[in-house]
Amino acid sequence: MSAPPGDEAIIQFRDVTKIYPLPGGDVVALDHVSISLYPGDFIAIMGPSGSGKSTLLNLMGCLDTPTSGTLFIKGKDVSSMTDEEQTGLRRDHIGFIFQQFNLIPLLSALENVQYPLILKTGDRTCSLQCVEVLRSMDLEEHLFTHKPSELSGGQQQRVAIARALVNDPEILLADEPTGNLDTKTGTAIMDLLKDLNEKKGKTIIMVTHDPGVAKFAHRIIRIVDGKIS
């Protein structure tokens, strides 16, 4: 493993199986998976459609719990946590970056970034910190008050990354972060993520189809039919 010896695993799968019960029969999305991820890792998850990539990412993001086996995030067993604790973990320790950006349409760019911080602190007068984070994403300042629908894809993804970073989480989860962007913009976004990994020490786990994007990662996990190959 790429982590320096002695470090505790930040995410650990121990013999994790995930089964989705469907009317046409059970679907095994993950089949006895055991992996450990360490602080500072930059990992790309690759595999064909339906191989279990998204399930893996959803489990890491505390959006789902294993059918069997144990999943530890920051040393805590996810299955034993209540919904409220899981939600709190997502808010404070995990940042999500989506293929479709998923900004909140009712809020401006700056407000989108403020939102998780307000959730965490309850304080609505936190614009300075948010402006800082948004500036560091190389977004022009006059765009801060624009609604997501008034921004380009690349700009939206920058706002989304700023939103993921504002609570200073240890883990960033990115689901095809460049999937909806052209190559040039995509590369710029990947440079940003690489920077965050190298300079800020963020643990980044990214699902991608694109081998060019996967090259940015330190390690590639390939998954086929729910098994790590």
Next chain:
Amino acid sequence: MQPSLFFDFALRNVRLHWFRSLLAIIGIVIGVVAIVSMGILGNSLVLAISDSLSTVGDSVIITPHAGGMGGFGPGGSKELLTERMIEQIRRAVAPDTTIPIYSGSSRMTIGTEDTVGVVYGIKPDDIPILLEIEDGAYLKGSSGAMAGARFAEENNLKVGSRITIKDKGSLRVVGILKERGMGFDINPDYGIVVEDKWYQQSYNQQDYDMAIVKVRDLTRIEQTKEVIEKQLNRRETEVDVIDTKAILETLLTTFGQISTFTTAIGGISLIVAGVSILNIMMMSVTERIKEIGVLRSIGTQRREVRSIFLYEALILGLIGSIIGGLLSIFGGYAISLLMLETTEYLFVPSSLIYIVYGIGFGIGTSLLSGLYPAWKASNLNPIEALRHE
């Protein structure tokens, strides 16, 4: 918890879908106006009725038992209360006052006009207890009479006017009575009141037609009634005893029920409005499934998602109810004018309280309608919600 942030969310969504919100608000406005107007109408009805009923409910009325065996008086064709019975009542209810009354009707001549009127014979000392005076003085001698308000009005009677009662003699009007309204005991509005002795002599009648007991302590009305019955109806039923309070209560209960019924009709329109809020909230939830998924995935708690939708319902309900409350003043005015031809019962606390009720019900209905959509939104599976297009 930061309620204002989620309130802001709700407010923005209401504004974004302003036309839809407007329709829901109109529904609530109509519901509230209907419920309040009906409530005011019902209340005004009760007030109008109880105003025209004079009795304050402190009387017990004793009349001879109809069809009984008590043929004491000469002839025995008409049942009456004897002096002995009056004495029995008087002893039983002391210290409350017992007022024996003669009542009949007679043809009279006023000026040149012939008319018919009710004639009551009451002891002059007892008259002030029962009746209020509008003009002139209370009865003293045996050649005077007091005229009821309506009777005086219809026949142009004034203090000093003369009334000739056929075969019995002439009486001078010494006082005009204040209008009393429909009563359960006596109705002197359409007649005259004369001295008991004069009545006795003129009509050659010793026994009384009825007796009224004025009870000072209203809580003892039932007790007084029982005491009289025990005294007089021990062996056989000689008298009928009724208390006006019970009649009044029965009447008011009946009108209260009518009022509740009309209000309930108004309530139906509020339910319809509630359903429309439920409908637009469900639309709002369905449209925003993906957004809810995003909110949940970046750390919004279930209760926080719930509050966004409850706030939305609250905003719609609050705006609709307040507008409805204001409009229902006009609605109540219009319906009072139309149905009762008076608006004097509109600006009284017991009518205006319906506006508060209406607003309360409007907000309550809206919140109730928001509960299910809010619950549904907060319990969405974040993964499935995120995948939703």
